[in-house]
Amino acid sequence: MTLPDATATPRGLLTGDRYREELADGRELYLDGKRVTDPVTHPAFRPAVDELARLLDLQHDPAHHELLTYKDPDSGRRIARGYQPPRTIEELRLQRRSAEFWHAESLGQHGRSPAFMASIALGVYDFRHQLERAHAGFGANAEAWYRHCADNDLVLSHALGDPQIDRSADPVDDPDLALRVLAENDEGIVVRGAKQLTTLAPLAHEVLVYLSASFTQRRGEQFVVWFALPLDTPGLITLCREPLGDAPWGHAHPLGARFDEQDAMLFFDDVTVPWDRVFLLRDGVLARTGLARINAWSAYIGHVRYRERLRTLLATATLVAESIGVDQFRNIQEDLGRLAGYAELTELFLDAAEARAQVTDSGLLAPGDTAASRVWSAEVAGSAIDILRAIGASGLLMQPTANDLANPRLRPHLDRYMRGRGIDAEHKSRLFRLAWELTGDGFGQRQHLYEYVHRGDLARNRINLFKRYDQSETRERLLRLLEPATATASGPGSDSDSDSDSDSAREARP
Template sequence: MSSLTSLVEPRGALTGERYRASLNDGRSVWLDGEEVKNVGEHPAFTPLLDELGRLIDLQHADEHRDTLTVEDPATGLRIGRGFHPPADLADLRALRRNAAVWMRESWGQLGRVPAFMSTIALGVYDFRHRLAANDPAHGENAERWYRFVAERDLVLTHALGDPQIDRSADPVQDPDLALRIVRREGDDVIVRGAKQLTTLAPFAHEVLVYLSASFAGRGAEDLVIWFALPLSTPGLRILCREPLGGTPYGHAHPFASRYDEQDAMLFFDDVRVPADRVFLLRDGRLALEGLTRINAWSQYVGQVRYQERLKTLLGVGTLLAEAIGVDSFRNIQEDLGRLTSFIEILGHFLAAGEATARVTDSGLLAPGPTPAAAIWAAEVAGEALDIVRRIGQSGILMQPTERDIESSLKPLLERYMRGANRDVQAKSRLFRLAWDLTSDSFGQRQDLYEAVHRGDPARNRINLFKRHDQTEVRRRIEQLIEVPL
């Protein structure tokens, strides 16, 4: 009997209304010491739910329908474009245009927007033949799960990192340091442990658990497992961090109030993973191979998202400069030019992925790998914020609220806090937006996200170095120094 069941029927692209209703599924979500009974109605979660619902409904809007959805020839359902297996370059570029709508509509602020995670499900589907080498049933499970989530347009998340308890200790020896298999019950697997940092967990239908490739060594077999589960699975608890963006003083947080996608710890308290939801077991080498393979399209889509975020930062930075009359200053123009270069470099990375696209062993067209892009993006992320901060300076910190402007202080505010080309109200809203993007708790969370979500930068640099082929240049240098210079 298959465990693939959901409150969502296989009707293709979701609507916002169906999405919100489907989250009332008995999941165990914890916030500030209390269990949330209905995520769809809790005030800490409703702002993002409203925004996700709006984005999901765009799939049915006349102007976006053909960009965001595509007919599945196997079922006749219109499924999200992110789930559609690209067969050629036209399909690949259609996937990019799909992502561009999602990312533009959310200003590049949502790292786990459904258009991103659907491509990871696509990656699991693409990798199914290699998973079958681990066990024929695992390849079949991967394909069945992919079709299950695609036909329902399920919102997905993934759980990657292990708990930060003692990273110097051996996770093979300490049962709390990594999620692990504790026993088998028939064909099912029982797992125990925790995973961080699971972004979007309270708002997703399913979680995909992988990234156990670092445990490829002997004796770590019980730590290597890939699987997917509904977030309402018994024994699975979701601990949310403090929500961002709220204050008791009416200070507007236009992005934090709409795009706080939440980050969560997942606790697996002897959770049963049905046999048909297991994709890989006890094979660290295959897990290592799969990490790159299943993320081929998500890396590409992630670059679309980051480019939109940089465009947002550039637009805000330019308007800040104009608002206080420094837009003609040479140093400001130089800074804005540097930020512009980041946007254009990302465009080149995207084009490179398309130019080097290759057919996978399952017959799909995947963008060529651009690992240097992940390293570069993490390196410039902080500088992009610093540029906006340098332009706005202390004005980013000190701006009146909407209620201040409505008070008897208004004449003073109009006199001393107006801008070069806008009144105090327009200027304060612009600068508060800059505060939200760069400096408050939401802005700092976004900055940290950019620094870490592509993986450890040091490890990425080392891996890039190890993969880079120096054979030819080393040979030439050796030849050069064989004789006296």
């Protein structure tokens, strides 16, 4: 993918085939010590690429076209719904419904879905006026980048976290601890460093680089920068983690093979970022303000995805309970009810975000604050997994493989001793392997860790929630209650003047 050309004709909505074509761009991509020349055909990436391509093709299906896309009033082009700037509650709810469709198709497993990342590009667009006031031209850059992404339906990633080298040290003392700006010249800025855990980077067109909430006031301004680049930019190296879905899709790994988004380290080897791709530079105060603003819609869409994940866990747990005849046990129903409550609460959080929606300074309608619900989601993520794990118990560990089931010597014993209630051994094996994939194997553990960390440090989020919560009215009532009673001679037989004086005294208290 090349940098945007103002004269180029936008390519419009992605198709699966065009996505594959554009992904084979020659980027410097490494897996297990070897360079990957084409992620589209590489066996570690191909199933995930095919799944994303299938979902992108649904935008062109007449049955879903109106929900998943909208007609841009300025250009007349069809654009993916996630990029739509909502100005009314109806448009905001359409964005939610579109994301619900996408995440239902992926069973809540795509944390960095195109629908999610489009909402962050939308947040950058919304914040453009403040970026422009801070530095002439940066707001215009942000708007041009958003238009480029929306008009070409780009699949995006974002990079926030610094490498885990020595979190007790300050980057000012050891510059390799954080991505930094080395120089500025006529072409742009030169950056060196790394960004950790860039989910979907191997399968995305571009990456948006900005700062996590963990950067501190002590950090030098050379570490404060927002920009976006194509992932085939010279000097940008992408290192993938070990794949989690490399087994053939089917009996053993129905989720991992299709939905492993891949996480990556990005190394910036003195990369030149053109000036028209820089959005914020050397302004820590603005970066802290902007972090919440540009993620207003993504936090909302993230809840849509988490609700679908909880529904997947609930349905799987119910099927597992039914398959071994424990679904009528009181304790099992109580656990399933708790999991159902989690899913329902997530729905209510989404409704509350819409009810509290506010118009931003750029005229868009942003969902209400979701800070408390994000903390709650991280807190219950482990409990949701534990419920499914407890119901499946030891059965999650011992299930026959496809080759076991095909063995004529083994099959009679499998049919006799490894069947379920009303289901044969093969169906039960597929179901329990799905449950294991959600709770125990590498893919499941990665998804669980993602739930815990992707919303940011849980302790910091709790502290910030405490500091932001308005207790003033309740504190005032309690402090009035704790004040000593006003000394007065008034009693049951006191005259009206005394009563009046007492009332005046009460009214005069703060």
